[in-house]
Amino acid sequence: MSIKDLLREHGKPPKEVYFDLENSGYVPDEVVEAIIPYFNKIGYGHPAITHKLGWEAFEVIDETKKLLARTINASGPEEIVITHSGTEANNLAILGHAIAHREKGGKILVSAIEHLSVIFPAEKAEKLYGFKVQRIPVDEEGFIDPEMFSAYMDKDVSLISIQLVNHEIGTIQNIRELVKIAKEINPEVIFHTDAADAFGRMRIDVKDLGVDMLTISSHKIHGPRGVGALFIKQGTKIEPILYGQLSSEKFWPGVENIPLIAGFRKAIELAFRDFDNNVAKVKRLRDKLMNGIIESVPEVLVNGPIGDKRVVDNANISFLYVEGEAITVEFSLNGIYVSSGSACTSRILEPSHVLLAIGRRHEEAHGSILFKVCRYHSDEDIDYALENIPIAIKRLRKLSPLTPPHLKGD
Amino acid sequence: MSSRIPLPYNPKIIELFRNPKNMGPMKDATITAIAGSPACGDMISLYLKIEKRNNEDVVVNATFESYGCAANIAAASILTEMIKGKSVKEAWMISWRDIADELGGLPVIKYHCSILAVGALRRAIRDYYKKMKVHPDWLPRDLTVEEKQTFEEEKMMEHLRKMRESMVKYK
Numbered sequence: 001m002s003i004k005d006l007l008r009e010h011g012k013p014p015k016e017v018y019f020d021l022e023n024s025g026y027v028p029d030e031v032v033e034a035i036i037p038y039f040n041k042i043g044y045g046h047p048a049i050t051h052k053l054g055w056e057a058f059e060v061i062d063e064t065k066k067l068l069a070r071t072i073n074a075s076g077p078e079e080i081v082i083t084h085s086g087t088e089a090n091n092l093a094i095l096g097h098a099i100a101h102r103e104k105g106g107k108i109l110v111s112a113i114e115h116l117s118v119i120f121p122a123e124k125a126e127k128l129y130g131f132k133v134q135r136i137p138v139d140e141e142g143f144i145d146p147e148m149f150s151a152y153m154d155k156d157v158s159l160i161s162i163q164l165v166n167h168e169i170g171t172i173q174n175i176r177e178l179v180k181i182a183k184e185i186n187p188e189v190i191f192h193t194d195a196a197d198a199f200g201r202m203r204i205d206v207k208d209l210g211v212d213m214l215t216i217s218s219h220k221i222h223g224p225r226g227v228g229a230l231f232i233k234q235g236t237k238i239e240p241i242l243y244g245q246l247s248s249e250k251f252w253p254g255v256e257n258i259p260l261i262a263g264f265r266k267a268i269e270l271a272f273r274d275f276d277n278n279v280a281k282v283k284r285l286r287d288k289l290m291n292g293i294i295e296s297v298p299e300v301l302v303n304g305p306i307g308d309k310r311v312v313d314n315a316n317i318s319f320l321y322v323e324g325e326a327i328t329v330e331f332s333l334n335g336i337y338v339s340s341g342s343a344c345t346s347r348i349l350e351p352s353h354v355l356l357a358i359g360r361r362h363e364e365a366h367g368s369i370l371f372k373v374c375r376y377h378s379d380e381d382i383d384y385a386l387e388n389i390p391i392a393i394k395r396l397r398k399l400s401p402l403t404p405p406h407l408k409g410d
Numbered sequence: 411m412s413s414r415i416p417l418p419y420n421p422k423i424i425e426l427f428r429n430p431k432n433m434g435p436m437k438d439a440t441i442t443a444i445a446g447s448p449a450c451g452d453m454i455s456l457y458l459k460i461e462k463r464n465n466e467d468v469v470v471n472a473t474f475e476s477y478g479c480a481a482n483i484a485a486a487s488i489l490t491e492m493i494k495g496k497s498v499k500e501a502w503m504i505s506w507r508d509i510a511d512e513l514g515g516l517p518v519i520k521y522h523c524s525i526l527a528v529g530a531l532r533r534a535i536r537d538y539y540k541k542m543k544v545h546p547d548w549l550p551r552d553l554t555v556e557e558k559q560t561f562e563e564e565k566m567m568e569h570l571r572k573m574r575e576s577m578v579k580y581k
């Protein structure tokens with residue numbers, strides 16, 4: 001089996017539109033150009049060595065942290081830790097907390113729809129350090145009911161990790177209110193929020209939210225993959241989860257990946273340049289895509305909330321009677337790149353835990369497709385998608401024994 | 411999304427996914443069978459037309475419908491091609507491996523697609539002879555591996571679905 005042959009058979013579609021920004025980002029030329037010089041022109045030294053190339057490298061880290069601190073209203077760069085990914089930032093927040101508090105132990109609360117990079121470390125903290133993990137259920141739009149949340153809260157809760165924006169269904173959680181409830185009941189509790197899918201799409205102010213830790217991922221804002229950051233409020237107790245030779249980063253042993261951090265820095269700059277207009281553009285295009293699909297394809301379900309409590313870039317739609325993996329392949333042959341919450345794309349034979357947690361039935365989750373719109377999309381991109389999606393769904397529905405007869409005709 | 415796995419499909423699968431053969435229900439089918447379920451995300455409907463030729467039961471036509479992934483559609487499509495014109499006995503002998511080979515290989519986590527296709531075929535053949543009230547000597551009394559696996563998958567999903575529905579009600 002050769003993937004080259006697969007790609008040859010696939011061929012190059014007449015136009016290509018990439019909506020799978022959930023899984024891996026599009027990196028614009030400006031960011032690529034910010035990365036390349038750091039391999040062999042400037043700053044390729046070790047950031048903790050006293051020579052010019054080392055200082056140039058250190059400057060990248062320092063500037064990135066200052067910039068990040070400003071964009072989320074942290075007190076300063078000392079509250080920012082650069083990590084190898086959003087996944088590592090979440091691991092550091094949860095396992096780093098668990099290691100630091102293992103003597104005392106207690107409960108870890110997570111929402112039922114957290115990213116796996118939160119759920120799995122929490123489960124690990126339970127196995128390794130004896131914490132007790134509780135998953136807080138959400139309603140059919142992904143929201144946590146504050147009253148129910150307060151019922152989970154007590155003096156025994158050590159850590160809470162609830163994302164600001166859900167990565168699959170776009171729910172914007174009222175973190176500010178949840179933090180307030182949590183800290184009123186237990187002032188000692190540490191509140192972490194995974195903001196990977198919120199950063200760059202809405203204003204984030206860590207002081208206003210009241211959180212102690214906050215996760216960011218570079219590829220979610222058109223930076224390179226393999227870099228992330230964790231905001232850790234001063235005074236928060238946390239232990240490293242990786243060990244080795246330290247330099248500028250006390251939680252990143254080994255040599256820092258300066259080129260990627262330089263790309264991350266550029267991506268942050270671009271995301272916050274003309275922020276309000278960018279966000280408005282993304283929202284307009286997303287609405288056009290989502291409404292266009294709802295109007296042109298019968299029998300679809302929107303997963304997640306509609307309106308202001310849905311993050312601007314997310315459109316998640318279940319196409320009934322067809323299976324999501326087949327949709328991703330069919331769309332791909334037409335140059336539209338998306339992903340699905342279907343079981344067929346996963347290692348386990350279960351569809352997305354997020355969609356099941358909001359009460360979607362298996363067959364509704366299997367037909368789910370996640371689109372993420374970004375400022376690099378144009379009206380033509382959306383028009384192209386809207387032209388092709390109804391045709392693709394119609395073809396697959398024709399193949400399916402589940403499709404009711406009135407949807408099979410031409 | 412849940413943990414993912416790369417699926418480097420063979421080009422044959424893409425080709426058949428694009429242009430499936432023998433697609434759609436058959437009006438004059440002798441027997442039809444369904445394997446899998448919507449909850450699995452994997453379901454094949456198989457339609458067979460069986461006729462006596464020289465004292466032998468022959469699959470003279472076969473069509474399918476599929477709700478499932480690209481590999482599922484390709485497996486069902488190629489199965490219909492493989493059995494058309496064969497005697498029912500020869501069709502019975504086709505294993506999930508044969509289908510996987512004919513597709514040029516399947517990723518391991520997609521083996522269940524060819525198992526489901528064979529499961530549907532053997533279910534149709536058993537039902538056919540049940541309907542005819544005969545039992546050819548070559549037809550095993552016990553369920554074969556593919557049939558068992560198909561049953562297991564259907565049963566497991568039914569169980570998961572029930573569990574979920576009771577949980578939702580509870581909430």
Ligand SMILES: Cc1ncc(COP(=O)(O)O)c(C=O)c1O
Nearest residue numbers: 085086087115117167194196217
């Ligand atoms: C909500 C959320 N958290 C964490 C991550 C992990 O980030 P990374 O891909 O940088 O490891 C992602 C990205 O997929 C995400 O969507």
